[in-house]
Amino acid sequence: MPGISGAACQVPRLSTILINRAEPEGRRHFDLAHECFHLLTWESMTPERTEAVDGGYSGKGRHKRIEQLADNFAGALLMPKDLVTARWQERREKDVHRRLVETARTLHVTALAFKWRLVVLGLLTKADQLDIQDSRLSGGRAEDEKDKPKLFSADFVQCFQEGLAHGRLSVRRAASLLCMTIEDLADLFRDYKMTVPFDL
Template identity: 40%
Template sequence: MPAAALGLRIKILREQQRLTQDELARAFGFKDRQTVSAIENGERRVSADELLTAMKVLKAPIDFFIDPFRLMGEGQFSWRQSGVRHDDLQAYEQGAGKFIAAFRELSPQVGRDARWLRWTLPLNRHSTYEDAMAAGERIAAELDLGDVPSASLADAMERELGILVLMVDPISGVSGAACRLLELDVVLINRNEVAGRRNFDLAHELFHILTWEAMPPEHVEEAAETGGNRVEQLANNFASALLMPGRVVDRFADWRALGDDALGAELRRTAEALGVTASALKWRLVSLGRISRARALGILDAALHNNGHPAQRVEQPALFSRGFAEVIAKAADEGRISLRKLADLMDVAVDDIAGICASHGVEAPYAL
């Protein structure tokens, strides 16, 4: 366990038990609190005897201090959800922390180094919605997302930005999350939602990753394409522009020239092609000045529901991601982790690991 991670876990327990650094120093037999401060900051390693003392004084099992497959205060989450009970969300966060920690721990062991240079957006809470939309269009161009940005966004985030994007089966009410670690950024997306919702959540969480330092997101936010606090509104405008750049939407129609009936039909058709919701496209056209707000209000969202389909169409993407599957398969093949341990961390059956690998075109571990 790296000194910084162990020190952080000691700090978390000390603060939970409302101990000062002076009090902990006395319990350890140190001369002053500076030694505790150095441990908590990762500047000083903990000896075996000191670790035993920590277990006794802080009343925690050894796994709390040294298990690398846990996130103990090392990951900051921002959850996009609706109506989820706090205790349920906390429990799921702990579970998600296991497979995120597994990727963090195993990646360098199998030769996949973390990216230490992070992209950032020059935005803050005082930025305008126009600034956020311009940033979305710019990112779409810089990542070369093409004529259907939603189709290549997840791959570009992993390949170009070093952000781990995982499709997951979360508890009911969770749409997705952004997670910031010292050496890794992660986005979780509920794969059971319709494509338009998934894609918007992905772009929205990308905004949080790229502006985390300037605008740390709330731990919990409501899942909605409109509304929310100012940071969430900026994120929504960024996501809308990234998924629907002006040059892209203008390829489909001369929006100003369409009659009301034709406009509704074209909104549904174009939204389906771009992997977004027709309602989101409608308001994107308003922001681009292609249609007026009055025209947009005249087209009821009910007429755009499900992009005109009678029922929701969910084409479920594969669980987790190709990059994740490559890491766990190689780690298991090299004997760095057992399949049983992997299954526990991923909350799946051992036999499911082969199917997850196959769904991403990755050869399953030999033992399977």
């Protein structure tokens, strides 16, 4: 999903959140919380079908406000006020950028998301904000391939396995939907320690 960090989808009998596993851990956490808001409020605040790829909300009015609420929900869920206040006050680094990056790392969020949470909570003054260069907040631990989540959730793979086992889905169609070869599909089930529901 190049250019897409996350998406919430609702289809009959299934609510799903898709998260780009190539994103840094902190971004994935924030995206998951943001998309949870959309699923929780789908009936009363239906999100736009698509949002800007760059993360900015070019829309106006109601849909822009829904996205702001989703961001605020994610920020409050991942960075509760009391915890953020305590962590921010206990750090003593002189360089504000290092302080933001290090504190965000302990909370498993991005430094940029942490900065905006501090702004929302009134813990960063306007003068502090002027001193911060967002381009210097991209630091954080590099992620190894082994740290990335698996390609699909176990529940998702199990849905495919059950669909194949009960004849509701053909092997070729399942492989096609997942953009895999039939051999890759068999390996997928093995990776999740599931019985391969078809013969090769």
